[in-house]
Amino acid sequence: MNNKRNNKKPNQFNLKKEHNALASGSPDALVKMITDDVAAGIRKRYLQAAATYKHKDERVEKGREFVKAYVDYTHYVERIHLNATGKGVHDEHLENSKHR
Numbered sequence: 352m353n354n355k356r357n358n359k360k361p362n363q364f365n366l367k368k369e370h371n372a373l374a375s376g377s378p379d380a381l382v383k384m385i386t387d388d389v390a391a392g393i394r395k396r397y398l399q400a401a402a403t404y405k406h407k408d409e410r411v412e413k414g415r416e417f418v419k420a421y422v423d424y425t426h427y428v429e430r431i432h433l434n435a436t437g438k439g440v441h442d443e444h445l446e447n448s449k450h451r
Contacts (some may be wrong), residue, residue: 389431417443 407417
């Protein structure tokens, strides 16, 4: 049996959760789900950056691995924070621009 739910990509957001929050009168389950996902994403990227940081000065290749992990980590955290505060990357550029 081919069920649409079984064809869903693992990282595809389930909009039904948003609807359920409205229908239940509480956003708590949705907040917990998203908070848990964000925390897991930060921890995963932090652990990779921390692990590569320890070896960054050993060889050029190790330094590059650290830079890649560091950029992934910092950009992930920055995107989450900008979205959480209601600012997008473009909004921040506009604030610093003389052409508002």
